[in-house]
Amino acid sequence: MKVVVCVKQVPDTKGGVKFNPDGTLDRAAMLTIMNPDDKAGLEAALRLKDKYGAEVTVVTMGLPKAEEVLREALAMGADKGILVTDRVLGGADTWATSQTIAGAIRNLEYDLIITGRQAIDGDTAQVGPQISEHLGIPVISYAQNIEIEGDSVIVERQYDDRYHVLKAKMPCLITALAELNEPRYMTPGGIFDAYKAEITTWGRADLKDVDDSNLGLKGSPTQIARASDKVRKGQGEKVTLDPSESVAYIIDKLKTRHVI
Amino acid sequence: MDFTLSKEHEMARTLFKEFAEKEVKPLAIEVDETEEFPRATVEKMAKAGFLGIPIPKEYGGQGCDVMTYVMCVEELAKVCGTTAVIVSAHTSLCCDPILTYGTEEQKQKYLPDLASGRKIGAFGLTEPGAGTDAQGQQTKAVLDGDEWVLNGSKIFITNGKEADVYVIFAITGMVEKRGRMTKEISAFIVEKGTPGFSFGTKEKKMGIRGSSTYELIFTDCRIPKENMLGQQGKGFNIAMHTLDGGRIGIAAQALGIGEGALDRTIAYVKERKQFGRAIGAFQNTQFQIADMATKAQAAQLLVYKAAMTKDQYTKDHKTSYSVEAAQAKLYAAEMAMEVTTKAVQLHGGYGYTREYEVERMMRDAKITEIYEGTSEVQRMVISSNLLK
Numbered sequence: 001m002k003v004v005v006c007v008k009q010v011p012d013t014k015g016g017v018k019f020n021p022d023g024t025l026d027r028a029a030m031l032t033i034m035n036p037d038d039k040a041g042l043e044a045a046l047r048l049k050d051k052y053g054a055e056v057t058v059v060t061m062g063l064p065k066a067e068e069v070l071r072e073a074l075a076m077g078a079d080k081g082i083l084v085t086d087r088v089l090g091g092a093d094t095w096a097t098s099q100t101i102a103g104a105i106r107n108l109e110y111d112l113i114i115t116g117r118q119a120i121d122g123d124t125a126q127v128g129p130q131i132s133e134h135l136g137i138p139v140i141s142y143a144q145n146i147e148i149e150g151d152s153v154i155v156e157r158q159y160d161d162r163y164h165v166l167k168a169k170m171p172c173l174i175t176a177l178a179e180l181n182e183p184r185y186m187t188p189g190g191i192f193d194a195y196k197a198e199i200t201t202w203g204r205a206d207l208k209d210v211d212d213s214n215l216g217l218k219g220s221p222t223q224i225a226r227a228s229d230k231v232r233k234g235q236g237e238k239v240t241l242d243p244s245e246s247v248a249y250i251i252d253k254l255k256t257r258h259v260i
Numbered sequence: 261m262d263f264t265l266s267k268e269h270e271m272a273r274t275l276f277k278e279f280a281e282k283e284v285k286p287l288a289i290e291v292d293e294t295e296e297f298p299r300a301t302v303e304k305m306a307k308a309g310f311l312g313i314p315i316p317k318e319y320g321g322q323g324c325d326v327m328t329y330v331m332c333v334e335e336l337a338k339v340c341g342t343t344a345v346i347v348s349a350h351t352s353l354c355c356d357p358i359l360t361y362g363t364e365e366q367k368q369k370y371l372p373d374l375a376s377g378r379k380i381g382a383f384g385l386t387e388p389g390a391g392t393d394a395q396g397q398q399t400k401a402v403l404d405g406d407e408w409v410l411n412g413s414k415i416f417i418t419n420g421k422e423a424d425v426y427v428i429f430a431i432t433g434m435v436e437k438r439g440r441m442t443k444e445i446s447a448f449i450v451e452k453g454t455p456g457f458s459f460g461t462k463e464k465k466m467g468i469r470g471s472s473t474y475e476l477i478f479t480d481c482r483i484p485k486e487n488m489l490g491q492q493g494k495g496f497n498i499a500m501h502t503l504d505g506g507r508i509g510i511a512a513q514a515l516g517i518g519e520g521a522l523d524r525t526i527a528y529v530k531e532r533k534q535f536g537r538a539i540g541a542f543q544n545t546q547f548q549i550a551d552m553a554t555k556a557q558a559a560q561l562l563v564y565k566a567a568m569t570k571d572q573y574t575k576d577h578k579t580s581y582s583v584e585a586a587q588a589k590l591y592a593a594e595m596a597m598e599v600t601t602k603a604v605q606l607h608g609g610y611g612y613t614r615e616y617e618v619e620r621m622m623r624d625a626k627i628t629e630i631y632e633g634t635s636e637v638q639r640m641v642i643s644s645n646l647l648k
Binding site: 068071075100184185186187189190191192194195243 | 266267268271274275278279307308309310312318321323324328332364
């Protein structure tokens with residue numbers, strides 16, 4: 001069984017969000033982590049490795065620095081790491097990103113592709129499903145549990161107040177939620193092995209069946225106009241009233257602010 | 261001289277820090293209050309490979325260097341002194357002598373279980389009459405057929421009741437040395453559950469209260485002849501050499517305790533207001549923080565140098581790290597005591613309460629000046645090397 005996991009190196013928001021003067025994220029000034037949903041996806045793949053001996057290949061797209069996230073994946077137990085990096089791929093939106101990753105995955109054999117639901121820096125949740133579309137395979141999103149049965153995969157898909165159980169023939173793509181599992185820690189020895197391992201680096205020329213018009217900034221239909229930090233809400237107001245008084249108080253406040 | 265850590269070491273530190281913050285820190289107060297061994301945390305550390313960091317992969321370890329192991333103990337100690345010493349005693353005092361002095365059979369038999377954390381290790385040298393004077397011990401081992409028969413007791417044993425494998429020292433005879441009869445000491449591997457091996461009282465300690473510190477009692481305890489560790493009569497050398505390594509672990513523990521107290525104090529003095537200003541705005545506070553940080557940094561350099569020197573020994577089996585280990589432990593332990601005491605002072609009345617962790621850190625720091633060789637012993641080791 002061969003599993004491909006897509007991961008993204010994202011800014012660690014715990015260390016604070018920093019911006020360039022033009023309003024875009026200053027990624028170089030921020031600490032980075034493996035995107036939490038992707039990490040859960042990797043853990044799911046590693047559990048398939050523990051149970052069925054699956055071979056786990058991790059793919060990322062980004063700056064050369066994104067190699068770090070692949071080393072981390074190897075230190076957790078992944079078998080191979082592939083970094084897709086090229087200047088012409090820069091500035092990609094979700095469309096161009098999914099085209100790039102699909103172009104890379106076409107070079108690989110796979111039964112299952114696992115991506116995170118969404119990245120904490122963009123929150124679009126589009127790349128995973130788009131990759132499946134480009135590759136012409138089924139997608140099951142928002143997975144909270146994954147089981148294998150013969151040549152099929154059975155997935156619990158999270159829904160608002162329930163979950164759906166879906167069965168799909170492999171190959172297929174699954175998008176994972178951070179709640180899917182508790183990812184394992186890297187091991188100290190795994191870290192040293194990860195830095196001895198070779199990371200495969202692919203550029204534009206290595207992407208299969210992708211048109212230039214779908215890549216990089218030029219191939220991106222969407223552009224980010226502006227990004228900003230969350231505006232902090234005030235401390236709020238605490239009042240102690242009996243239930244009927246408190247309802248009147250809240251309604252009055254809402255009216256004052258023209259909410260109702 | 262390059263003070264930059266490798267990318268591997270940086271990533272390992274990130275791992276240890278994340279683990280410490282997530283798995284160890286939330287339990288530190290409870291472990292201290294209840295004095296219960298943090299078994300669940302130890303199991304998590306075992307799973308993450310923290311109990312076999314410098315053990316070669318061929319024996320089931322992580323195959324990392326001493327430097328990586330030291331950073332693990334340091335990061336754990338920043339949040340919990342108890343958890344740090346569990347790893348240190350297990351690794352430096354039990355795994356290391358078996359790796360260094362064990363036969364191939366002994367290594368194959370014991371190290372995979374120890375390095376994976378399926379079993380925990382401990383070390384028994386100290387006796388009621390034999391602390392700094394290790395020659396003063398009374399525990400005896402007599403050969404009877406194919407077995408050694410142990411009689412005596414050991415005190416203050418870290419990981420005492422929780423361990424499974426013990427490196428124990430005992431007198432195996434008297435030998436003439438420079439015209440005087442002296443005790444011949446040998447080392448043994450003793451397994452929990454061996455008939456005649458039992459536990460005495462649990463120590464009620466000032467600090468590191470979650471570590472299991474027990475008396476070990478041997479009453480006609482028969483162990484197989486092949487469980488002698490190293491050559492007969494070489495026990496004293498084995499003990500001293502093992503403690504050289506152990507001191508690097510304790511130095512790392514002391515370093516972490518000091519750094520942890522410093523981190524909390526920096527956060528506190530920025531928040532705490534008196535006379536309308538954060539107390540960090542007062543020059544007295546600033547100078548205290550500067551001194552604490554400088555000493556912690558100096559301790560870190562000594563501890564890392566000792567670790568690197570031991571790494572050199574691992575490669576050539578020649579380089580001595582005795583003085584480096586003693587200097588690191590001496591300085592780091594005294595730094596930990598000073599920094600935690602100042603941390604409590606800067607926290608004022610709150611620092612004296614158990615709600616603020618600097619109180620625990622001050623209690624935890626004290627033992628680092630005592631166990632695995634007191635600060636006075638470290639001074640003896642350092643000066644005797646200079647004045648020989």
